[in-house]
Structure formats: C-alpha cells, structure tokens
Amino acid sequence: xxxxxxxxxxxxxxxxxxxxxxxxxxxxxxxxxxxxxxxxxxxxxxxxxxxxxxxxxxxxxxxxxxxxxxxxxxxxxxxxxxxxxxxxxxxxxxxxxxxxxxxxxxxxxxxxxxxxxxxxxxxxxxxxxxxxxxxxxxxxxxxxxxxxxxxxxxxxxxxxxxxxxxx
Numbered sequence: 001x002x003x004x005x006x007x008x009x010x011x012x013x014x015x016x017x018x019x020x021x022x023x024x025x026x027x028x029x030x031x032x033x034x035x036x037x038x039x040x041x042x043x044x045x046x047x048x049x050x051x052x053x054x055x056x057x058x059x060x061x062x063x064x065x066x067x068x069x070x071x072x073x074x075x076x077x078x079x080x081x082x083x084x085x086x087x088x089x090x091x092x093x094x095x096x097x098x099x100x101x102x103x104x105x106x107x108x109x110x111x112x113x114x115x116x117x118x119x120x121x122x123x124x125x126x127x128x129x130x131x132x133x134x135x136x137x138x139x140x141x142x143x144x145x146x147x148x149x150x151x152x153x154x155x156x157x158x159x160x161x162x163x164x165x166x167x
C-alpha cells in the first residue's frame with residue numbers, strides 16, 4: 001500500500017511539474033517566436049462532444065462550444081502529464097524517482113508525441129501528425145520540441161521533488 005501511495009504521489013508531482021515546464025515553454029515560444037499558444041479549451045470542447053458520441057471533427061475550432069471547455073481542457077492537459085509521469089515510473093520504477101536520469105525522461109517525453117500525432121490531431125481535424133495543417137512539417141517540429149521539453153520537465157521535476165519524497 002505504501003509503495004502505491006509513493007508511486008501516485010511521485011506521478012502527480014513529477015507529471016504536474018513537467019506539465020508546468022511545458023506550459024512555460026509554450027509562453028516563451030509565443031513571446032520569442034510568435035507561435036500561438038495551444039488552446040486547451042479545444043481539448044475540452046472535443047471531450048464535451050465525445051461525451052455525446054462525436055469522436056472526430058473536420059475542424060474543432062468550428063464546432064459548437066461546450067460549457068466549461070476551458071476548465072475541462074486544462075484539467076485534462078495536467079491529468080495527461082501526470083499519466084505520462086506514471087508511465088515513466090511504471091517502466092523505470094520508483095528507483096528512477098529516487099535518482100532521476102535524463103534518458104528515460106526524454107524517452108517518455110519524446111515518445112508521448114505519439115498521442116497528439118495519432119489521436120488528438122486526427123480527432124481535432126488536423127490529420128495524422130498534422131498532415132491536414134497548412135504547414136505540417138512545422139507543426140510536427142513544434143510538437144516534437146514541446147514533447148522533448150516535457151521530457152526535460154519530467155527530469156527537472158524529478159530532481160525538484162526528490163529531496164522531499166526521497167531524502
């Protein structure tokens with residue numbers, strides 16, 4: 001039981017921390033490169049429509065808004081980050097959290113780009129790996145960079161919470 005609680009606490013703190021790092025990257029990217037931030041309300045919109053049976057949209061931004069979509073989207077964004085931290089710990093164990101290393105964190109972070117490429121982008125109307133966007137190569141590169149930053153965030157958050165969880 002104690003190990004399960006340890007696993008969950010580590011996943012929540014490391015995943016939320018890594019997601020914060022990814023969000024900070026998004027703000028820096030917007031300010032320095034002029035790339036618009038991701039609109040997580042659209043994820044909430046998609047989930048709202050999913051609840052009524054609609055899986056795919058031609059263009060999610062053109063779909064009717066859903067009550068609470070922004071809160072839903074941001075909540076799910078952080079839950080997904082926590083979930084990927086859980087994947088990291090499931091594969092590499094709590095020993096990774098006791099002594100974080102960059103390789104596993106980057107593997108999971110970069111590997112997590114499969115979710116938007118194969119699930120979210122097609123469902124939101126952008127095609128597989130952003131193939132339906134005006135600049136697919138640029139969109140792919142931005143997704144890859146963002147998920148690499150998330151991987152770095154997993155590593156950084158692991159080190160940040162280590163003194164409190166694994167003294």
